[in-house]
Amino acid sequence: TNNFYLYLQLSMVVPMVLEVARIYKRATKQFLMGVPVGDGIGPLVAVNLLKGAKMEEVEDETEYGEVQFEGRRVLVVKAKGPGATVGKPGKAIAKLVEMNGGRVARIITVDAALKLEGEKTGTVAEGVGAAIGDPGPEKYAIEDVATRFRIPLDAVIVKQSEEEAITAMKKSIADSVPVVIESLTKIIQERTNPGDIVVVAGIGNTAGIP
Structure with missing residues (x-):
């Protein structure tokens, strides 16, 4: 074709497509090597919260452990590692809430989030709602159980680019773990009471994270 406008569009789009292809090629190698990726920040926070606590499978490829924090029962959910999976955190959270008769004071999700250019x-960053990039079922499961039992939803996110989310975890992302735990601690201390049950979910790909 001699369509000038088609050539113009291709000249703008093709470089971006090639760049995405290069990123995915690099990411594929790292997934095969079992390297933790940026999107694994949620599971990494969960592992640090658990401090070696016993884990139990609660849903397909999804596990949870329980820790005590200032008189609260904290149920920590994450995908089962170290394989590359995101598990079924929504269904797992719903099951844990129902197992405890809906007596959950708060559900807190931790996930990677897309950063802005600058x-x-x-x-x-902290916010409200379910921090999960799922296209539907898992996010719906969290919001559904939270609505049915009137459980507030909090979110803590770690900002990164799309490339950083699927390639080897950068030091700046890994270094955010103590900051996230500090945010979680503050939320639990200020918004729950001793004796409460709190669910914390580390959302994300658990590649390379046990």
Whole structure:
């Protein structure tokens, strides 16, 4: 074809497509090597919260452990590693809430989130709602059980680019773990009471994270 506008569009789009292809090629090698990726920040936070606590499978490729924090029972959910999987955190959270008769004071999700152009990688932010990039079923499961039992939803996110999310975890992302745990500690201390049950879910790909 001699369509000038088609050539113009291709000249703008092809470089971006090639760049995405290069990123995915590099990411594929790292997944095969079992290297933790940026999107694994949620499971990494979960592992640090658990401090070696016993884990139990609660849903397909998804496990949880229980820790005590200032008189609260904290149920920590993550995908079962170290294989590359995101598990079924939504269904797992719903099951844990129902197992405890709906007596959960708060559900807190931790996940990676897309940063804006000028933002620094590893920046931590707090918000409300379910922090999960799932296209539907898992996010719906969290919101459904939270609505049925009137459980507030909190979110803690770690900002990164799309490339950083699927390639080897950068130091700046890994270094955000203490900051995230500090945010979680503050939320639990200020918004729950001793004797409460809190569910914390480390959302993300658990490649390379046990």
